[in-house]
Amino acid sequence: MGEKVFEHTLLETKKVNKIFGAGKKAVHAVRDVDFRMHEGEIISLVGQSGSGKTTLSKILLGLLKETSGKIEYKGVPRNLRSQKARLAYWQNIQAIFQDPFSTFNQFFRVEKILNDCLNLQGLGYLPLVEKQDKMRNACQFVNLKYEELYNKYPFELSGGQMQRLMIARIFMMKPKVLIADEPTSMIDACSRSTILDMLMELRNENRMTILFITHDLGLAYYISDTIYIMESGQIVEQGSAEDVILHPQSAYTKQLVTDVPKLREEWVLD
Numbered sequence: 001m002g003e004k005v006f007e008h009t010l011l012e013t014k015k016v017n018k019i020f021g022a023g024k025k026a027v028h029a030v031r032d033v034d035f036r037m038h039e040g041e042i043i044s045l046v047g048q049s050g051s052g053k054t055t056l057s058k059i060l061l062g063l064l065k066e067t068s069g070k071i072e073y074k075g076v077p078r079n080l081r082s083q084k085a086r087l088a089y090w091q092n093i094q095a096i097f098q099d100p101f102s103t104f105n106q107f108f109r110v111e112k113i114l115n116d117c118l119n120l121q122g123l124g125y126l127p128l129v130e131k132q133d134k135m136r137n138a139c140q141f142v143n144l145k146y147e148e149l150y151n152k153y154p155f156e157l158s159g160g161q162m163q164r165l166m167i168a169r170i171f172m173m174k175p176k177v178l179i180a181d182e183p184t185s186m187i188d189a190c191s192r193s194t195i196l197d198m199l200m201e202l203r204n205e206n207r208m209t210i211l212f213i214t215h216d217l218g219l220a221y222y223i224s225d226t227i228y229i230m231e232s233g234q235i236v237e238q239g240s241a242e243d244v245i246l247h248p249q250s251a252y253t254k255q256l257v258t259d260v261p262k263l264r265e266e267w268v269l270d
């Protein structure tokens with residue numbers, strides 16, 4: 001893999017906190033998180049269930065409001081106050097969620113879901129044939145047949161088809177940053193590697209920056225440049241994938257690494 005040097009910071013959090021609720025029931029889901037994504041970098045965020053990974057990713061996306069802290073995009077404090085500003089932000093930052101049902105409006109047909117990507121990019125004015133061409137292309141990229149699906153609702157698709165449809169959207173949107181929250185958890189190992197291949201292809205074509213959120217330390221080691229380890233809302237370790245896996249510093253990371261005994265041998269590919 002070799003260590004790469006990343007220069008341009010895209011998205012950065014400074015001492016970000018998220019507290020759900022108040023009083024005795026308050027949950028401090030994200031604690032003082034400093035996190036940085038560079039252009040072209042692949043980052044994995046690893047931690048056990050409930051450690052705050054999805055909460056952090058929703059804050060990055062602007063779907064949840066942080067309780068305190070700063071978030072900067074390209075070195076400038078992020079502004080999501082107007083709908084226009086939010087739409088502009090979401091042209092750059094897109095996500096694939098754990099649960100594809102939560103990604104799609106269940107009342108929209110596939111055709112509308114894809115067409116909305118074009119609208120979001122300001123391509124709503126294109127003639128219908130051209131739009132259909134683009135939608136067909138995106139489906140082809142993820143091995144879906146547009147003709148068979150355009151008229152269907154999300155609940156009429158299989159889990160794998162929905163995952164592919166999410167990637168078709170990314171193909172159309174070409175965001176600078178993609179946040180993928182356990183994108184492969186619903187599908188079998190074979191489609192899993194196909195989907196990872198698709199994401200990597202998109203990344204290479206568009207120099208996309210990707211944040212993978214996963215429980216799978218082996219996968220994280222295999223695909224990422226940088227790994228962040230999260231425990232109880234805090235980042236307890238961060239560094240190059242090699243450093244974090246081969247020379248873990250925190251007790252928690254050491255535990256995670258020993259829980260996957262064959263990790264080091266299996267994933268050393270060079």
Ligand SMILES: Nc1ncnc2c1ncn2[C@@H]1O[C@H](COP(=O)(O)OP(=O)(O)OP(=O)(O)O)[C@@H](O)[C@H]1O
Nearest residue numbers: 020021027029047048049050051052053054055056
């Ligand atoms: N909307 C919410 N209201 C109250 N508490 C919440 C809310 N969303 C998350 N939490 C709590 O915040 C903590 C972090 O949850 P989060 O979903 O970020 O964990 P996670 O690391 O993504 O877990 P998993 O690996 O299971 O997806 C948990 O204790 C969770 O119960």
Ligand SMILES: [Mg+2]
Nearest residue numbers: 053054055098
């Ligand atoms: Mg989660």
